[in-house]
Amino acid sequence: MPKLAAPTPAQIKKAKAILACAPPPQTEDIDPRLEPLVNDLIGRVADKWTVIVMEVLTENGEMRFTRLAEKVTGISQKMLTKTVRVMERDGLLVRTVHPVVPPHVDYKLTPLGLSLSAAFCGVWIWAAENIEQVEKSRRVFDKNAAK
Amino acid sequence: MPKLAAPTPAQIKKAKAILACAPPPQTEDIDPRLEPLVNDLIGRVADKWTVIVMEVLTENGEMRFTRLAEKVTGISQKMLTKTVRVMERDGLLVRTVHPVVPPHVDYKLTPLGLSLSAAFCGVWIWAAENIEQVEKSRRVFDKNAAK
DNA sequence: CGGGATCCCACTGGATACTG
DNA sequence: CAGTATCCAGTGGGATCCCG
Numbered sequence: 001m002p003k004l005a006a007p008t009p010a011q012i013k014k015a016k017a018i019l020a021c022a023p024p025p026q027t028e029d030i031d032p033r034l035e036p037l038v039n040d041l042i043g044r045v046a047d048k049w050t051v052i053v054m055e056v057l058t059e060n061g062e063m064r065f066t067r068l069a070e071k072v073t074g075i076s077q078k079m080l081t082k083t084v085r086v087m088e089r090d091g092l093l094v095r096t097v098h099p100v101v102p103p104h105v106d107y108k109l110t111p112l113g114l115s116l117s118a119a120f121c122g123v124w125i126w127a128a129e130n131i132e133q134v135e136k137s138r139r140v141f142d143k144n145a146a147k
Numbered sequence: 148m149p150k151l152a153a154p155t156p157a158q159i160k161k162a163k164a165i166l167a168c169a170p171p172p173q174t175e176d177i178d179p180r181l182e183p184l185v186n187d188l189i190g191r192v193a194d195k196w197t198v199i200v201m202e203v204l205t206e207n208g209e210m211r212f213t214r215l216a217e218k219v220t221g222i223s224q225k226m227l228t229k230t231v232r233v234m235e236r237d238g239l240l241v242r243t244v245h246p247v248v249p250p251h252v253d254y255k256l257t258p259l260g261l262s263l264s265a266a267f268c269g270v271w272i273w274a275a276e277n278i279e280q281v282e283k284s285r286r287v288f289d290k291n292a293a294k
Numbered sequence: 295c296g297g298g299a300t301c302c303c304a305c306t307g308g309a310t311a312c313t314g
Numbered sequence: 315c316a317g318t319a320t321c322c323a324g325t326g327g328g329a330t331c332c333c334g
Contacts, residue, residue, distance in 0.1 A: 091284025137238025
């Protein structure tokens with residue numbers, strides 16, 4: 001870990017789309033009226049806990065609430081509940097309640113969620129590759145600020 | 148817009164790295180001790196305003212504070228100040244202060260910031276492509292919740 | 295017993311006014 | 315113009331309670 005998302009066909013397709021976006025010297029615009037909506041969606045999805053929950057679910061497949069809470073280090077159970085609710089609403093995961101005693105709820109990414117997870121693949125790579133450089137920047141910045 | 152990041156050499160390199168991550172049937176692990184650190188970095192960088200500021204700066208190059216504030220729709224000046232400070236600390240952008248009488252401060256992504264912006268390229272594509280499906284999911288969810 | 299709803303509190307983010 | 319300072323509403327965390 002971060003184990004990169006298990007490469008499903010959907011991920012491969014996505015990755016190719018990602019590659020396709022870079023080489024051309026120019027990119028095509030999107031309907032301008034869509035812009036604020038896309039911005040909002042990015043804002044929604046570029047959320048710390050959402051990204052980490054996605055990563056954990058991509059790696060482990062279907063998981064129960066408590067397992068999820070163990071893996072998503074540092075999250076409170078309240079935030080986890082809220083995060084998975086919103087993700088469910090957005091169609092990123094499905095929540096399956098088994099009416100047994102003790103309760104048993106499974107969380108699993110949908111194809112849409114998997115595709116978003118794949119889209120984040122590049123960000124995981126970036127983080128793994130550049131963590132040292134970021135920490136170095138921080139040390140320099142803090143040293144200058146201290147004086 | 149979202150105009151995809153202007154494709155710099157760094158972005159092309161990144162995009163290829165992204166593509167490289169998907170096709171292999173298995174992915175290599177990273178030093179496990181690094182995992183929480185990478186998680187933290189993702190959490191830091193997967194921030195609504197950070198992502199949008201990066202996008203705007205990628206699209207427009209060097210920008211002044213007020214111009215930035217105009218383009219980053221919905222942000223408060225306080226959050227913008229804080230966001231660019233943290234981004235500067237992390238080495239994602241440089242802040243150039245010109246000591247003139249109306250103050251003049253320019254913000255510009257560093258190569259590190261540009262590489263992160265490129266890494267987010269896939270997420271922008273995903274958002275543009277799937278916005279309809281997300282909104283549909285929300286309508287269905289809200290309808291079911293209402294009953 | 296696990297999932298999650300509630301209460302309380304600290305902190306964050308937004309709006310506004312003010313300064314170098 | 316580019317912040318900083320102030321005030322206030324809303325959000326997130328911790329602990330607790332509850333229901334199946």
